[in-house]
Amino acid sequence: MKIILLGYGKMGKIIERIALERGHEIAAKIDVDNRHEFDTTKADVAIEFSHPDAAFDNIRKCLSRQLPVVCGTTGWLERRAEVESLCKQQDGTFFYASNYSLGVNIFFKVNEFLARIMNGFPQYDVRMDEVHHTEKRDAPSGTAITLAEGVLKNVERKRKWVNKESTNRGDLFIESFRIDQVPGTHVVKYESAIDDIEIKHIAHSREGFALGAVMVAEWAKDKKGVLGMDDFLKF
Known part of the structure; x- marks a missing residue:
C-alpha cells in the first residue's frame, strides 16, 4: 500500500516507521514547507495528522481527487459537516477519529x-x-x-x-x-x-495512536463513505 503522510511531525514520523515495518511504502511526506506539492495519483490512501489550520484543505484536496483519507487532526471540527458533505458528493472515503488508540x-x-x-x-x-x-x-x-x-x-x-x-x-x-x-x-x-x-x-506513548492509524488506513482504502472507529472496530 502506498501512503501519503499529510503532516510530518512527531506523529507522522512514528506512523512512517510503523507503516514501513508493516510493508507499506511512503509515497510522499507533506508538511508546511511543501504542502502544495503532493500528487494524489501516486498513493492508495492519505493519513492526515497535520495542524488544525491545514486539515480542512488537506482533506478537501484528497476527497476531490478520490484519494481515501484517514484523519486524526483535531481542532478543526467546526468544518466537519462540510467535509462529510463533500465526501458523500464525491462518493469518497473519509475516516475521522479523535483518537486511534x-x-x-x-x-x-x-x-x-x-x-x-x-x-x-x-x-x-x-x-x-x-x-x-x-x-x-x-x-x-x-x-x-x-x-x-x-x-x-x-x-x-x-x-x-x-x-x-x-x-x-x-x-x-x-x-x-x-x-x-x-x-x-x-x-x-x-x-x-x-x-x-x-x-x-x-x-504512555504515541505508538498506540500511530499503529491504529496505519491499521485503519489498511482497512479503509477500499471502503466508501464517512467512517469512524465504530465501523472499524465493529463495537
Whole structure:
C-alpha cells in the first residue's frame, strides 16, 4: 500500500516507521514547507495528522481527487459537516477519529456505559480533566470532546461542555492542562458529598495512536463513505 503522510511531525514520523515495518511504502511526506506539492495519483490512501489550520484543505484536496483519507487532526471540527458533505458528493472515503488508540476507544465505550448508569443518580456531578504536552495546540483535546459527547448523550442533566469553570449545573466542565513532557491523560469524575467515582486513561506513548492509524488506513482504502472507529472496530 502506498501512503501519503499529510503532516510530518512527531506523529507522522512514528506512523512512517510503523507503516514501513508493516510493508507499506511512503509515497510522499507533506508538511508546511511543501504542502502544495503532493500528487494524489501516486498513493492508495492519505493519513492526515497535520495542524488544525491545514486539515480542512488537506482533506478537501484528497476527497476531490478520490484519494481515501484517514484523519486524526483535531481542532478543526467546526468544518466537519462540510467535509462529510463533500465526501458523500464525491462518493469518497473519509475516516475521522479523535483518537486511534484501541485502549482509548475501549475507554470511550466504558465512559458511555458509566454515563448511562449515572444518569439515574443526580446527586453526582460530573466533570473532566485532560492533560497534554505543551505542544498540543487545541484545548480541550479532541479525545476530551469525544468523551464529553459520550457523557452529554447519556446524562440528561448535562446540556453542553465548557472549557472554563461554571456554576451552571447543565454545563460539563473540561479542565485542560498543558505541561511539558507529560503523558496524555483523560479523567472523567463523578463527584458527590458521599464519594467520588473516576475513570482514567493514560497514554504512555504515541505508538498506540500511530499503529491504529496505519491499521485503519489498511482497512479503509477500499471502503466508501464517512467512517469512524465504530465501523472499524465493529463495537
